[in-house]
């Protein structure tokens with residue numbers, strides 16, 4: 033997958049622009065608040081149709097009502113255009129001019145690595161569950177469909193519990209057990225490979241403490257129906273579903289200890305990096321093509337060895353965009369970010385030459 037160019041209009045603090053990206057690494061450097069993260073966020077949105085921002089108006093430049101991002105892509109020799117229009121609570125996606133849903137866009141197109149990934153390790157289970165669910169949804173449309181239906185069922189069942197509708201529970205329980213069992217089964221199966229890849233990446237990152245991923249499940253496919261029945265009284269009094277894959281955790285153990293409780297900040301960031309590299313490898317295995325890699329703040333919280341790993345990772349994919357407050361070494365193109373604008377630097381003897389096709393237009 034290659035991002036040929038990215039265009040934005042009224043996106044956060046970015047000046048309207050079309051940036052062309054060469055193959056290899058593009059380094060973007062600049063002071064705090066220049067717009068580096070916003071650029072990667074816009075690229076991820078245009079590539080995948082996805083954002084984790086819940087209030088979409090935050091993405092629209094203050095004072096404006098609508099924003100737009102567009103990615104011109106090349107994949108397996110064919111070109112395509114993906115566009116995202118944003119307004120208050122509204123996101124419209126188009127692929128080659130035709131309206132589509134997020135699930136219709138290529139699922140393995142980008143991986144975004146950022147300092148906030150440490151929250152996967154130190155934050156609550158919801159973040160780790162979100163990582164797993166988002167990855168599995170990108171690997172399997174069927175998983176995404178089951179998960180969406182399961183989440184809807186939990187919401188509807190919670191409403192029925194709050195309304196004291198005990199008589200309706202067997203209907204909701206049947207649906208919950210059927211969909212929940214599918215989710216648990218896929219998670220268990222995928223975890224085998226994910227665990228291998230994350231452990232490998234952790235070792236490659238220079239960690240001497242082995243990393244292990246395990247599912248902490250609140251129930252099992254075999255006992256789900258019985259567990260729901262056993263906790264019916266508690267659920268009716270709390271008005272919520274307390275058993276099922278929506279309550280599970282992806283436990284991360286480093287050197288035999290729970291990473292969230294015992295790891296140092298740098299070790300936590302390393303574990304998060306291992307999870308992201310495992311994500312990249314799984315997507316590449318599934319789709320036969322390496323995603324565009326977006327790395328935000330490559331030096332944050334990392335020692336020189338781990339920083340080098342990240343830069344090697346960037347160099348190992350067909351295309352990566354790497355931001356930082358300093359220049360990423362060995363980039364094919366380097367751009368300086370300032371006040372939402374991105375200016376390519378002239379090649380100097382210390383920096384790799386800028387390929388001819390790299391250009392910026394405004």
Ligand SMILES: Nc1ncnc2c1ncn2[C@@H]1O[C@H](COP(=O)(O)OP(=O)(O)OP(=O)(O)O)[C@@H](O)[C@H]1O
Pocket residue numbers: 043044045062063064065066067068069070071089090091092093094329357369
């Ligand atoms: N909707 C918006 N409208 C206008 N400006 C915005 C909007 N959302 C965020 N910004 C501004 O965008 C600026 C750049 O943010 P960004 O996170 O991209 O900076 P950065 O270059 O990654 O900085 P750092 O090195 O500190 O991580 C911030 O000053 C922020 O206030």
